[in-house]
Each structure stands twice: as C-alpha cells, then as structure tokens.
Amino acid sequence: MFRTLDQETGETLTVHVDGRPVAAIADESVAALLLRQAAPWCRTTPVSGALRAPYCMMGVCFDCLAVVDGVPSVQTCLTPVREGMRIERQQGRPDVTP
Amino acid sequence: MSRHVDLLIVGAGPAGMSAAIVAKRHGLRVLVVDEQPSPGGQIWRNIENLAGTPRAGLLGKAYGEGAAVVGRFRASGADYEPGTQLWHVEAGAGARAFLRRDGAASSVRAGCVLLATGAQERPAPFPGWTLPGVMTVGAAQIVLKSSGQIPSGPVWIAGCGPLPLLYAMQLLQAGGMVAGFLDTTPPGRSREVIAALPAALLGAPGDLLKGLSWIARLRRHVPYIRHVAAIEATGEGGLENIRYVTADGRDATVEARLLLVHEGLVPTIHPTLALGCRHVWNTDQDSFAPALDGWGETSEQNVFVAGDGAGIGGARAACLRGELAALRIAAKAGRLSEAEAEALALPVRSRLARALSPRRFLDRYYRPRPAVFIPPDQTIACRCEEVRVAAIREQIGASRPGPNQVKAFTRAGMGPCQGRQCGYTVAHVLAAAEGRSVPDVGLYRVRPPLKPVTLGELAALDTMDALS
Numbered sequence: 001m002f003r004t005l006d007q008e009t010g011e012t013l014t015v016h017v018d019g020r021p022v023a024a025i026a027d028e029s030v031a032a033l034l035l036r037q038a039a040p041w042c043r044t045t046p047v048s049g050a051l052r053a054p055y056c057m058m059g060v061c062f063d064c065l066a067v068v069d070g071v072p073s074v075q076t077c078l079t080p081v082r083e084g085m086r087i088e089r090q091q092g093r094p095d096v097t098p
Numbered sequence: 099m100s101r102h103v104d105l106l107i108v109g110a111g112p113a114g115m116s117a118a119i120v121a122k123r124h125g126l127r128v129l130v131v132d133e134q135p136s137p138g139g140q141i142w143r144n145i146e147n148l149a150g151t152p153r154a155g156l157l158g159k160a161y162g163e164g165a166a167v168v169g170r171f172r173a174s175g176a177d178y179e180p181g182t183q184l185w186h187v188e189a190g191a192g193a194r195a196f197l198r199r200d201g202a203a204s205s206v207r208a209g210c211v212l213l214a215t216g217a218q219e220r221p222a223p224f225p226g227w228t229l230p231g232v233m234t235v236g237a238a239q240i241v242l243k244s245s246g247q248i249p250s251g252p253v254w255i256a257g258c259g260p261l262p263l264l265y266a267m268q269l270l271q272a273g274g275m276v277a278g279f280l281d282t283t284p285p286g287r288s289r290e291v292i293a294a295l296p297a298a299l300l301g302a303p304g305d306l307l308k309g310l311s312w313i314a315r316l317r318r319h320v321p322y323i324r325h326v327a328a329i330e331a332t333g334e335g336g337l338e339n340i341r342y343v344t345a346d347g348r349d350a351t352v353e354a355r356l357l358l359v360h361e362g363l364v365p366t367i368h369p370t371l372a373l374g375c376r377h378v379w380n381t382d383q384d385s386f387a388p389a390l391d392g393w394g395e396t397s398e399q400n401v402f403v404a405g406d407g408a409g410i411g412g413a414r415a416a417c418l419r420g421e422l423a424a425l426r427i428a429a430k431a432g433r434l435s436e437a438e439a440e441a442l443a444l445p446v447r448s449r450l451a452r453a454l455s456p457r458r459f460l461d462r463y464y465r466p467r468p469a470v471f472i473p474p475d476q477t478i479a480c481r482c483e484e485v486r487v488a489a490i491r492e493q494i495g496a497s498r499p500g501p502n503q504v505k506a507f508t509r510a511g512m513g514p515c516q517g518r519q520c521g522y523t524v525a526h527v528l529a530a531a532e533g534r535s536v537p538d539v540g541l542y543r544v545r546p547p548l549k550p551v552t553l554g555e556l557a558a559l560d561t562m563d564a565l566s
C-alpha cells in the first residue's frame with residue numbers, strides 16, 4: 001500500500017514477519033513496515049475476525065496491534081523496528097490478556 | 099522508587115517543549131515524557147533527523163520551523179524520556195503520575211503537571227471505515243514524516259480542513275499520485291462565515307492565501323469533487339471501491355486501494371477527564387476542552403493544559419500557551435513573583451491572540467458535515483468492539499440512557515482505545531434521539547488505566563512506592 005521515497009537510502013536491517021525475513025529501514029515503525037508488505041494488515045478482530053490495518057499511526061485507535069517478540073497487543077505504530085525483531089500478525093483476542 | 103520533580107510535562111510537542119524551555123529558565127526541575135521516539139509532537143515529527151534534508155523541504159516551511167524549537171528544548175536541560183506512556187495520573191497537593199516505558203511501570207511525583215497531549219483526528223465514521231486501505235490523512239502524513247513513505251498507487255483523499263490539502267500537495271511534490279479529492283466541506287460556507295474573515299485575514303493572511311492557492315493547484319491536477327455529503331468504502335478484506343454522494347445528489351462509485359480521510363481535530367481530553375477536571379463545550383470546534391484560566395490551569399489545582407489539548411489552535415498558539423503555563427508554574431513554585439510572571443506574560447498573551455485570530459474563521463468554514471457526527475445505521479461506531487450505530491440506537495428507549503449505560507449494554511467504548519474513536523458518535527446519536535444537546539449527554543466516564551498496562555509492567559512498579 002505504501003512505498004519508500006526514491007531519494008531515501010536508510011540503513012536496512014532484517015526483521016521477521018510471520019516467520020519470513022523482511023528488509024526494514026532503521027527508525028521506521030513496525031506499522032509502517034507492515035503497510036509496505038503485500039498483505040498490509042496487522043491483525044484480525046476478536047469479534048468478527050475482520051482484517052484490520054493501522055489507522056491513525058499516532059497511538060489513538062489501537063488498530064495496529066500485533067505480536068512483537070512474543071508480546072501480544074503491541075501498538076506497532078509506536079514501536080520502532082529492531083534488528084532481528086519477530087513480528088506476527090495477531091489473530092483475534094490474544095491468548096495472554098494484557 | 100518514585101522520583102520527584104517540580105514540573106512533569108506530558109507531551110514533547112510545541113506546547114510541551116516551549117513550557118520546558120521557560121520552566122528551566124526559571125530554575126525548575128522538569129521532566130518531559132512523550133509517547134513518540136523523538137521530540138516534536140505530531141506537527142514536527144522526526145524533525146531532528148529531517149532538518150535540512152529534501153524531505154523536510156517538501157514538508158514545507160511550517161515543518162522546518164520546528165527544528166529551532168526542538169534545538170532549544172534539547173539545550174534547555176530538561177529531563178526528557180521518549181517512548182513513555184502516561185497510564186494514570188492523580189492530582190492533589192502535588193500530582194502523581196504513573197508511566198510505562200520499555201515494558202516497565204514507574205511513578206513520578208510532581209509539584210505541577212502540564213498535560214501537553216495535543217489533539218487527535220476527529221473520528222469520522224462511515225460504512226467501511228474499518229477496512230484495511232482506509233486510513234486518516236494524518237496517519238499518511240506521519241508515515242511520510244517519520245518513515246519516508248508514500249502511497250504506492252494513486253490515492254483518494256476525502257475530507258475537510260487544511261490538512262487534506264496540505265498532504266495532497268506534499269504527496270504530489272514527493273512524486274506520489276492523487277486519484278481524486280473528495281472535498282466534504284458543505285455548500286454555502288463562504289457566505290456563512292464571511293463575517294469572521296477580516297479577523298482571520300488580519301492575523302494570518304499568508305496562511306489563508308496559501309490554502310486558496312493549494313485548492314487551485316490541486317484542481318488543475320486531479321479530479322476535485324466538491325460538496326461530498328456521504329462516503330462508503332467497500333471491499334473483501336480490504337478497500338476495493340469508494341461510493342460517494344454529493345450534496346446535489348450526484349452518486350458515483352470509483353475503484354480504490356487507499357482512501358485517506360480527515361474531518362478536523364479534537365483535543366485529547368482522556369487525561370483531564372480521568373482527573374475529574376471540569377470541561378466546557380466548544381460549539382465552533384464541536385468538541386469538549388478542559389475549562390482553563392488565563393494561564394492554562396484546570397479546575398484541579400496544579401494541573402495545567404497547553405497546546406491543542408486546550409482547544410485546537412495550531413503550533414504557534416501551542417508554543418505560546420506552553421510558555422504561559424510555565425510562567426504561572428514558576429510563580430507557584432516561588433521562582434517568580436506574581437508581578438514578574440504577569441509582566442513576562444503580557445507580550446506572550448498578545449502574540450497568542452494574534453496566533454488564534456484565524457481560528458474562528460477556520461473552525462466555522464471547516465465545520466464537519468452532519469453525517470460525520472451521526473453516521474448511517476450500518477456504520478461501525480466502536481472500532482474495537484465492532485458495535486454499529488444501529489445497536490446504539492436500539493438502546494434508546496423510555497429510560498433515556500447515557501453513554502455509560504450504552505457502554506455497559508453494547509460494549510461500545512470497552513475496547514483498548516477506551517472510547518477515543520466512538521465517544522463523540524455515541525453522544526451525538528443519543529443527543530439527537532433524545533432531543534438533548536451533546537454537552538448535556540456528555541462522554542463516557544474515563545477510568546484508569548488511560549492506556550492498557552500489563553501485570554508484568556505493574557510488577558516493576560515498586561511495591562512500597564505503590565502503597566505509599
């Protein structure tokens with residue numbers, strides 16, 4: 001859905017999205033990284049199972065929740081990527097109630 | 099262990115940074131906490147990394163102005179903790195705030211607390227607004243500022259206010275594509291608000307002219323549809339089509355992968371609601387704001403608000419409101435006499451009046467269309483719990499329920515966002531159905547925590563400290 005600007009040549013690092021290695025750009029948020037993927041969504045809802053993607057990018061809507069390094073319901077728009085980070089799209093209500 | 103400061107500032111945007119600079123100048127111990135990874139707030143997001151780069155150039159002059167303020171803030175000596183959320187705050191003789199950072203909770207005691215938590219985009223529900231592929235304009239602009247990314251295909255932009263125009267211009271300049279612009283400003287506005295124009299022109303002639311030239315440029319480059327009264331997004335698992343209807347009945351459906359929407363801003367009031375501060379209804383801005391004295395102090399002693407959280411006023415006004423609050427706080431702490439604070443405040447107040455002079459015109463010109471407040475029945479009002487407007491309406495009966503009863507029966511407002519997206523919708527639907535006013539109906543009661551906090555994080559909070 002999104003792409004990086006042509007002139008940007010940020011330092012790249014590797015993270016894992018649902019187990020697959022993905023090139024990330026230093027300092028970008030996990031939500032921004034997900035918006036660049038072929039499947040630009042981050043979770044399914046607990047109520048109807050509908051797909052959701054980041055909506056506000058500023059910590060208000062909580063639609064960008066995903067499992068980051070094993071921690072469920074992380075607000076990915078507030079979370080910068082880190083080398084080796086494991087990101088999983090969150091399915092429904094997380095097992096561990098936050 | 100609990101720390102102690104003279105002033106805790108929540109938010110490192112224009113207001114928070116300006117307050118910190120002034121408070122440090124008068125010798126206060128200041129701690130600034132902020133959710134974002136770097137200072138600047140939403141308006142000047144990531145400015146430290148971008149100042150002087152081509153990206154800062156395309157974001158414009160108002161963005162570039164942030165670099166100087168951030169520089170002064172960094173040099174001020176205020177303690178600054180990024181990536182930190184406020185999840186609970188109590189007021190009294192002194193304030194006490196509970197924070198979380200890097201998976202650990204902590205608490206801070208402060209003589210005064212300044213909430214400079216800014217604004218959020220006004221929730222603007224319409225059928226299909228929860229689909230992947232529908233985002234806010236502000237969100238897309240944040241992605242541009244903080245991550246250097248733009249939509250990969252042609253994007254539809256729908257909304258009302260200066261931000262959609264500004265983002266459309268930035269996007270075109272960055273090499274992006276705008277498929278079309280749906281201007282949702284209702285017809286007849288120029289006539290209605292003409293009386294407020296002279297004050298605006300006197301205060302900020304450049305800004306208004308800039309806005310007009312953007313519209314002209316945009317209309318030359320992309321389909322520009324005026325007076326859009328209703329929008330609907332549809333698709334399987336993601337946006338595929340947008341249907342829009344104009345005020346004069348034109349009904350069209352277009353293919354789309356990304357739709358960006360924006361219907362103005364509303365102050366962030368969850369912290370002041372939780373503190374029990376008195377709030378007032380701002381008719382021009384269709385939103386609540388905390389009731390403040392001339393310095394920004396709320397009805398709760400030692401709790402101050404500055405910036406867009408005090409009422410939408412923009413970055414310049416936010417800086418000045420931050421300075422005023424800091425002067426009063428310094429006086430309260432005995433670092434300034436009342437007379438000295440008054441004298442220092444005088445020029446700040448006159449600059450603030452000037453910065454706010456276009457507000458009345460902007461607020462009235464860009465007042466959202468009615469469907470923003472009361473969307474069609476099939477619209478999801480509460481994104482978290484997927485509660486539709488129809489389900490809220492079903493609750494209305496002889497008992498005339500308030501927002502808290504509706505919450506208990508429908509779960510609207512019970513999800514992790516805690517009513518930040520559906521609070522106003524519920525209030526408007528109830529008010530219209532019950533023949534009451536929105537300020538009379540009010541919003542949900544806000545309970546701690548303000549942001550979800552885990553047991554693991556709480557464990558890090560020193561037990562003795564929590565009990566003391």
Ligand code: FES
Nearest residue numbers: 057061062064077
């Ligand atoms: S996208 Fe809204 S909270 Fe992250």
